[in-house]
Amino acid sequence: MATVTYAKASRVYPGTERPAVNELQLDIADGEFLVLVGPSGCGKSTSLRMLAGLEDVDGGQILIDGRDVTHLPPKARDIAMVFQNYALYPHMSVYENMAFALKLRKTSKAEIDRRVKEAAGLLQLEEYLSRKPKALSGGQRQRVAMGRAIVREPQVFLMDEPLSNLDAKLRVQTRSQIASLQAKLGITTVYVTHDQVEAMTMGHRVAVMLDGNLQQVDTPRALYDTPKNVFVAGFMGSPAMNLKTVSLVDGGADFAGIVLPLTREQIEAARTGGDKVTVGFRPEDTDIVAASEGGLPIVVELVEDLGSDANVYGHAEIGGTSERFVVRTDRRHMPNMGETIYVKPRPDKIHLFNAQTTDRI
Amino acid sequence: MTTTNPPAAVVPPLQKKSTAAGRVRQKLSSRVATVIAIVIALFWTIPTFGLLISSFRPANDIKTTGWWTFFSDPQLTLENYNEVLFGGSASSGQLAGYFINSLVITIPAVLFPMAICSLAAYALAWIDFKGRDWVYIMIFALQIVPLQMALVPLLRFFSQGTEIFGIQLTPAWGLSDTGLFIQVWFAHTCFALPFGVYLLHNFISELPRDIMEAARVDGANHPKIFRSIVLPLITPALASYGIFQFLWVWNDLLVALIFASGGGRDTQPMTVRLAELAGTRGNEWQRLTSGAFVSMVVPLIVFLSLQRYFVRGLLAGSVKG
Numbered sequence: 001m002a003t004v005t006y007a008k009a010s011r012v013y014p015g016t017e018r019p020a021v022n023e024l025q026l027d028i029a030d031g032e033f034l035v036l037v038g039p040s041g042c043g044k045s046t047s048l049r050m051l052a053g054l055e056d057v058d059g060g061q062i063l064i065d066g067r068d069v070t071h072l073p074p075k076a077r078d079i080a081m082v083f084q085n086y087a088l089y090p091h092m093s094v095y096e097n098m099a100f101a102l103k104l105r106k107t108s109k110a111e112i113d114r115r116v117k118e119a120a121g122l123l124q125l126e127e128y129l130s131r132k133p134k135a136l137s138g139g140q141r142q143r144v145a146m147g148r149a150i151v152r153e154p155q156v157f158l159m160d161e162p163l164s165n166l167d168a169k170l171r172v173q174t175r176s177q178i179a180s181l182q183a184k185l186g187i188t189t190v191y192v193t194h195d196q197v198e199a200m201t202m203g204h205r206v207a208v209m210l211d212g213n214l215q216q217v218d219t220p221r222a223l224y225d226t227p228k229n230v231f232v233a234g235f236m237g238s239p240a241m242n243l244k245t246v247s248l249v250d251g252g253a254d255f256a257g258i259v260l261p262l263t264r265e266q267i268e269a270a271r272t273g274g275d276k277v278t279v280g281f282r283p284e285d286t287d288i289v290a291a292s293e294g295g296l297p298i299v300v301e302l303v304e305d306l307g308s309d310a311n312v313y314g315h316a317e318i319g320g321t322s323e324r325f326v327v328r329t330d331r332r333h334m335p336n337m338g339e340t341i342y343v344k345p346r347p348d349k350i351h352l353f354n355a356q357t358t359d360r361i
Numbered sequence: 362m363t364t365t366n367p368p369a370a371v372v373p374p375l376q377k378k379s380t381a382a383g384r385v386r387q388k389l390s391s392r393v394a395t396v397i398a399i400v401i402a403l404f405w406t407i408p409t410f411g412l413l414i415s416s417f418r419p420a421n422d423i424k425t426t427g428w429w430t431f432f433s434d435p436q437l438t439l440e441n442y443n444e445v446l447f448g449g450s451a452s453s454g455q456l457a458g459y460f461i462n463s464l465v466i467t468i469p470a471v472l473f474p475m476a477i478c479s480l481a482a483y484a485l486a487w488i489d490f491k492g493r494d495w496v497y498i499m500i501f502a503l504q505i506v507p508l509q510m511a512l513v514p515l516l517r518f519f520s521q522g523t524e525i526f527g528i529q530l531t532p533a534w535g536l537s538d539t540g541l542f543i544q545v546w547f548a549h550t551c552f553a554l555p556f557g558v559y560l561l562h563n564f565i566s567e568l569p570r571d572i573m574e575a576a577r578v579d580g581a582n583h584p585k586i587f588r589s590i591v592l593p594l595i596t597p598a599l600a601s602y603g604i605f606q607f608l609w610v611w612n613d614l615l616v617a618l619i620f621a622s623g624g625g626r627d628t629q630p631m632t633v634r635l636a637e638l639a640g641t642r643g644n645e646w647q648r649l650t651s652g653a654f655v656s657m658v659v660p661l662i663v664f665l666s667l668q669r670y671f672v673r674g675l676l677a678g679s680v681k682g
Contacts, residue, residue, distance in 0.1 A: 052574075052578055053577075053578075054574050054577065054578070073577070074574075074577045074578045074580075075577065075578075075579075075580035075581070075582065079578065080578065080579075081574075081575070081578045083571045083574070083575060083680075084571075085569075085571055085680040086571075086679070086680060087569065087571035087572050087574065087575040087679065087680055088572075088575075088678065088679050088680075089572065089575075089576075089589075089590060089679065090572075090594070090676050090677060090678050090679035091593040091594060100576075100579055100581075100589070101579035101580055104579060104580040104581055104585065105580060132678060133677075133678030133679060134677035134678025134679075135678070136678065141678065148575075148579070152579075158578075
């Protein structure tokens with residue numbers, strides 16, 4: 001068990017200008033489950049591989065438990081990694097796959113046996129120990145890859161999109177298994193995913209990355225409630241937040257004649273970004289009101305009935321362009337396609353962003 | 362967003378499309394085609410079969426009648442084999458001893474290249490060092506050099522050593538008698554390396570990167586990765602390279618003639634002897650038939666015994682996607 005620190009760690013691939021990971025500054029507490037999330041190519045996997053020692057670090061430092069491991073080979077770091085495509089040793093049985101790392105460390109036979117059996121029990125793999133990977137299903141292979149990491153009892157677990165090769169149902173199931181397993185073992189874990197639902201549900205804290213830069217690190221709730229900039233606001237949450245850049249007028253933000261009232265301080269802050277402001281509100285933070293109450297008129301294009309509630313997709317004319325919106329309604333107010341509904345964001349749930357810097361106001 | 366990808370649209374089972382290739386394929390796997398293939402195979406086997414029969418016929422019969430007369434007038438004898446293997450006269454065989462020489466030459470001349478090539482191929486494929494690509498290209502390009510060009514320089518290298526501007530760099534090896542085996546091993550190994558490195562490099566570099574990285578994270582260093590991960594996974598390639606090299610060395614006459622002839626019957630392989638067997642004027646050619654079969658036995662055994670390593674799908678189940 002250990003803490004992990006990225007101290008302005010950078011990675012620049014040879015022959016490229018822009019760093020794949022740019023001065024990443026991140027402290028991970030002992031026993032924490034940290035999720036690195038971002039769109040593909042954002043540097044999240046590179047960050048993980050830098051911690052694993054599979055990728056060179058071109059600047060800054062990486063510390064595990066206060067020890068500088070920046071230039072140590074993977075074997076000297078006491079980490080275990082689960083790969084996206086499992087990377088099992090195809091010529092070894094499940095037992096040998098799990099025992100491989102322990103054998104290399106000259107662990108005694110009895111101890112190896114104990115640990116492998118224990119991990120196999122934890123992952124329900126007992127009956128498959130003598131099988132080769134090719135005789136296993138996708139989910140079982142994934143569990144073997146997990147088991148290979150668990151038997152190591154390492155200081156840090158690294159997981160690189162371990163669920164992305166599973167089918168949807170198995171993924172949800174395994175997601176909760178991994179989270180509870182991590183809680184039980186209490187081993188510091190860094191988990192990479194592009195799936196924001198995984199990030200929200202699994203992580204103690206979530207680090208959002210874009211283009212090699214860390215955008216925000218916080219608990220899932222804080223990320224959801226107070227995203228630091230437009231990217232985080234749009235990335236976290238499904239369906240995504242409605243984000244529109246509109247003109248600032250005296251009383252607030254101008255949605256095609258309908259003014260969303262803002263406080264004076266908010267307007268002052270927004271003025272620094274010019275005469276526009278980016279307004280965001282989550283689909284569930286809206287009310288459908290009567291036409292007379294001055295809501296935003298939205299023409300319904302699609303209704304996704306989720307059973308408990310529904311997502312309504314539609315568009316509204318703002319400043320001459322057609323803007324798309326999503327709102328969530330309960331079942332009693334499910335509109336029909338082509339209908340016009342009037343939507344009012346709840347004033348206390350509005351997110352405001354500087355139109356130029358995209359930072360939160 | 363939950364990536365609940367719908368299961369990829371059900372792909373219809375590959376139907377026999379009526380493309381040109383498909384039609385040809387279908388025709389080639391029809392019953393008629395199979396029969397034709399069998400007939401061709403039989404036809405191609407006839408000369409070998411005739412050779413086999415000839416090797417058991419008395420010397421006089423061989424010289425006067427065709428092997429097919431055997432069916433009307435079956436006369437068999439082991440005399441030819443006895444003569445080639447153990448015959449006493451100077452020109453008649455004594456193949457038994459040469460047979461051992463051939464084995465002594467061939468086995469190390471197969472094992473050395475296999476070991477060196479797989480190590481070199483691993484290093485060129487998976488260890489990052491400066492100029493790696495250039496080294497590989499150079500080795501690859503060496504295949505162009507015909508080995509006949511290297512015979513004289515190599516012979517000088519053995520007998521006089523190398524010197525540049527009068528400075529002796531390596532001493533003469535000064536080998537004689539059974540020491541000449543070392544020369545042949547060395548020569549065969551040199552000639553085998555470019556192709557072997559190329560072949561095994563192709564195979565080793567195709568191994569999934571993730572497996573290598575998983576092994577590194579698990580704490581394996583390069584020697585360990587090579588031994589525990591790479592070697593087991595490239596056995597099919599190693600086996601085919603082994604067979605190839607074995608056949609090449611076993612049937613080689615040129616290299617042996619140049620580097621091993623000095624030792625006479627102590628070092629010469631069977632091929633050298635076989636070339637002499639027929640007599641200086643080809644008058645004893647009944648010995649060739651049995652001699653040929655003696656020399657064919659070993660490659661057959663090697664081929665059949667290594668065949669079980671040609672396993673497909675060794676990598677199955679390792680990485681997904």
